Amino acid sequence: MSESLLLEHLDDGVLTLTLNRPDRLNALNPPLLRALREGMERAARNYEARVVVVAGAGRAFCAGGDISGKPDKKPEESLGEAAPSEKKRAPDNVATRIEWLRGNMEAVKILYQMDKPTIAMIRGATVSVGMSLAAACDFRVVSETASFTTGFAKVGFSGDYGASYFLTRLLGSAKARELMLLSDKLDAQAAERIGLVTQLVPDSELEVSTYALARRLADGPPLTYRFMKKNLNAAVEGSLEQILDMEATHMVLSSMTSDQREAVKAFMEKRKPQFSGT
Structure with a gap:
């Protein structure tokens, strides 16, 4: 692939990680899942980065997991972590699928536990894993164009990437259950009312507002x-x-x-x- 699925840009102590599949609204496919985990690992170790901003390229933050039915790789290539030169790959079974998913889910644990401030810069669709990433950050600067839904129940999934953990702790058990079980879509104003939003700003001011907050934090101790x-x-x-x-x-x-x-x-x-x- 000619362009990275996860863009990384460091500017004066502020590291921006950008999910880069704008044609798929930054839905996470297996290669991007791996890139996200590896990017979070690098960000946590980067002592030049005082603040980490998580963003999505184009008109969405993250439309969740890619369930389009057109994976970038064959299932055995996605699930196995073995090098292409090796003859044997991990078998495709329940155990290896759980192991593979759990390994990639370390990305959100690293994001939450990172010892530097983190900001989600959100515009457009924020779905399932996107909700988890947003809720795992310390701050959420949100465009008035943003929308939020857990979405898991609508496609028969129980939820992953810490959605149940982060939403419960951020919003309370009753609201987390409502969001997870009903999968209703919230606009930016509704998300602000329930406490999901740190700052709600016009779309044209999203970058300026996000990096003003990032600069303030980067100048801190x-x-x-x-x-x-x-x-x-x-x-x-x-x-x-x-x-x-x-x-x-x-x-x-x-x-x-x-x-x-x-x-x-x-x-x-x-x-x-x-x-x-x-």
């Missing part, structure tokens, strides 16, 4: 954000005692950074701090 995200993620399921212990540890660690000293100095001098990530 990276180590502090790392500790803060660990606290927040642990708070989803941890006990109060566990969270208090973690907050105490991270509070002391953050107080020992150069960035914390710079923040106090800048506050006293009434200027904008310059964080180094140390």
